[in-house]
Amino acid sequence: MEFRVGEVSVVLLKGDITEVEADAVVNAANSYLEHGGGVAGAIVRRGGWVIQEESREWVRRFGPVPVGGVAVTSAGRLRARYVIHAVGPRCGVEPVEKVGEAVRNALLKAEELGLSSVAFPAISTGVFGCPFDAVAFEMAAVFRDLAPRLRSVRRVLVVLYGDEAYNKFVEVFKKVFIG
Numbered sequence: 001m002e003f004r005v006g007e008v009s010v011v012l013l014k015g016d017i018t019e020v021e022a023d024a025v026v027n028a029a030n031s032y033l034e035h036g037g038g039v040a041g042a043i044v045r046r047g048g049w050v051i052q053e054e055s056r057e058w059v060r061r062f063g064p065v066p067v068g069g070v071a072v073t074s075a076g077r078l079r080a081r082y083v084i085h086a087v088g089p090r091c092g093v094e095p096v097e098k099v100g101e102a103v104r105n106a107l108l109k110a111e112e113l114g115l116s117s118v119a120f121p122a123i124s125t126g127v128f129g130c131p132f133d134a135v136a137f138e139m140a141a142v143f144r145d146l147a148p149r150l151r152s153v154r155r156v157l158v159v160l161y162g163d164e165a166y167n168k169f170v171e172v173f174k175k176v177f178i179g
């Protein structure tokens with residue numbers, strides 16, 4: 001399902017984000033960039049250990065990534081040039097609105113790097129325990145509000161793992177983009 005905001009296309013897909021081709025793949029990371037399970041574990045397994053090593057180097061140099069913040073590494077063997085590691089909130093501990101901040105910072109980082117396509121997972125909806133609809137709303141609102149100001153990014157993919165996530169995202173994105 002595709003939504004257009006000016007020159008930017010926002011596409012919802014069902015599948016595995018490690019198989020998607022995009023200039024950058026966004027990871028659902030923790031502040032220490034220790035990529036255990038979920039999307040993070042899959043990215044390191046498929047992309048290679050170099051992603052974990054570069055992540056540790058980032059944390060040694062700059063310290064832990066704050067909730068809502070991002071870090072960048074190469075993408076190893078993934079079909080992407082970069083991994084943008086975005087730290088979402090742990091629901092019940094931090095507010096779900098922080099997903100919006102993480103998504104916004106990831107998009108701004110992609111702009112800074114001059115990229116044209118970026119793939120996002122449903123940040124915080126796995127191990128971090130946030131509901132699909134609240135996260136979908138935060139993500140859609142950031143895409144809608146930021147898209148008109150993007151100069152480099154032209155294609156945003158949101159890769160959902162399974163029917164439940166996909167159906168919820170479609171429902172919420174329709175409300176936000178179409179009304």
Ligand code: AR6
Pocket residue numbers: 015016017018028029030034035036037038039040041042088121122123124125126127128129130159160161165
């Ligand atoms: N492709 C697309 N989506 C996926 C994939 C995949 N390969 N694998 C899982 N999902 P999570 P979080 C979905 O747990 O909640 C890690 O240990 C999954 O079904 O990856 O932000 C990190 O190191 C869910 O809907 O991220 C952190 O410690 C969504 O992606 C912590 O988990 C996000 O699930 C981050 O937790």
